[in-house]
Amino acid sequence: MPHPIKNPATNGHGAATPVMPGAADPPPQATGDVAAIVDLGSASACVMVVRRSGRSGFDVLARAKAPLRLAASLDASGRLGPAAIERTVEAFGRFAALMSRHGVQPASAAVCAVATEALRQAHDAPALCAAVEAATGIRIAVIDGATEGALVFTGMRMQWRRGALLGLDIGGGSTELVYGEGRAPKRILSLPIGALVASRRLGLGDDAVSQTQLDAARAAIDEVVAAPVAAFGAGLSLGALASAGRAIGTSGSIQRIASAIAAQRVAHSGSSEQTRAPRAGPAGSADIVPSIDRLPLTLADLRALMAALAQRDREERLRLPGMDPGRVDSLLAGAIVLERVTVAARIDCWRVGLSGLRNGLCAVALGRAEDWRRPTAAGPSPLS
Helix, strand or coil, rough: CCCCCCCHHHHCCCCCCCCCCCCCCCCCCCCCCCCEEEEECCCCEEEEEEECCCCCEEEEEEHHHHHHHHHHHHHCCCCCCHHHHHHHHHHHHHHHHHHHHHHCCCCCEEEEEEHHHHHHHHCCCCHHHHHHHHCCCEEEEEHHHHHHHHHHHHHHHHCCCCCCEEEEEEECCCEEEEEEECCCCCCCEEECHHHHHHHHHHHCCCCCCCCHHHHHHHHHHHHHHHHHHHCCCCCCHHHHHCCCCCCEEEEEEHHHHHHHHHHHHHHHHCCCCCCCCCCCCCCCCCCHHHHHHCCCEEEHHHHHHHHHHHHCCCHHHHHHCCCCCCCCHHHHHHHHHHHHHHHHHHCEEEEEECCCCCHHHHHHCCCCCCCCCCCCCCCCCCCC
């Protein structure tokens, strides 16, 4: 039986809807020209060593990833367990060695390492963080959903410099929706549902899915996203933003969905153009091919992809064009989350962005994001 997905108003870690500032400290800022960031997400961990470049940018000197899938390791008691902690320590050992080779000391202020939803939920998160620090010197900050959303917005601002923006980040364990008109976001919504969590709890992994199962999954996700997203958009012209190409979807889940949709468009058109598999992108960009940059994703696109995925099992999905083997078990769930958020926001199209959370972390680590921080408790309510 699928596990229920908790409503964000009572999601087990005290977050309200929308998430506003909690007790988490902001990520540290480095003082030199070279820094390292680590994003310990619910699906994977990524390290980037970056150097200041130009007036506001940065170059990526090195990067590495580890598919830790911590969200899938959480047991019924809310613990990751020794095996997951050991995998994480081993990955951070490799990350620390990479930093050292590029002149960044893992225990220094030049390292900005953050963890998101999987560790927000895990009761043994302090044990994991302590083990990583003891073994590598890297100190991990477990950030709340509001801080995560603010960092996503900061990263988006590196690609879309001016004007109002609506941003969506679907991770492995949570989904962040952000809106702003200047450098800092005005509204942030963090929901405890992501592609990996939804896939696991709703039974959307390796097997083909019937229409009845698909409808049940949509209804379960609607219970989490529909009302909060509608409240988030109150008083905003989200449809007009989308029509103007200012509704931006970022994160690995959305980028992999976009790659699959782009590949199927090519296949259905009969074009001889080759669709490339995900790979490392240019300096500071997400690890996905640049050809999907600003690609429009419509509800019709999403529903066609969902139908194609639902009627196939894992092996059959892998034969579809544009499939990423590392995401094939969570891609359908990610597409459903994206579809339900899109419906609740009453928009019909997103543009794919290549700059998000990790870019925001890099900007903060290098001191290049002066006004990145989330709304403060003394400021207006994000629903005002």
